[in-house]
Amino acid sequence: MSDADEIEMETRRRSLAVEGAMLMLIDGLAARGTISADEAEDMLRILSKSSDSSAARAASSLRIVNQLKRLRRGDGAITPGA
Numbered sequence: 001m002s003d004a005d006e007i008e009m010e011t012r013r014r015s016l017a018v019e020g021a022m023l024m025l026i027d028g029l030a031a032r033g034t035i036s037a038d039e040a041e042d043m044l045r046i047l048s049k050s051s052d053s054s055a056a057r058a059a060s061s062l063r064i065v066n067q068l069k070r071l072r073r074g075d076g077a078i079t080p081g082a
Contacts, residue, residue, distance in 0.1 A: 019054060022047060023061050030065055033080035037068045 001009075023044075030040035044065065048058035072078055 019047065019057065023058060027061050027064055030068055036077050036079045037065050038077050040065045
């Protein structure tokens with residue numbers, strides 16, 4: 001494997017790790033009420049636009065955020081834990 005291939009693989013691994021951490025962070029902040037469900041949804045939509053794979057990974061987080069909205073009686077703007 002050439003140096004360029006190794007660099008590409010390392011870059012991909014790191015970007016996937018950062019994306020995974022961002023998804024966990026957004027889920028956690030929204031669940032705790034630190035950020036609103038609307039804010040979380042906006043951030044997740046941005047992440048999901050980067051690629052089809054990112055969209056697939058963000059889909060479960062978007063479902064969680066939609067469930068939070070339903071639990072908060074459809075009000076995605078409230079932040080109960082803030």
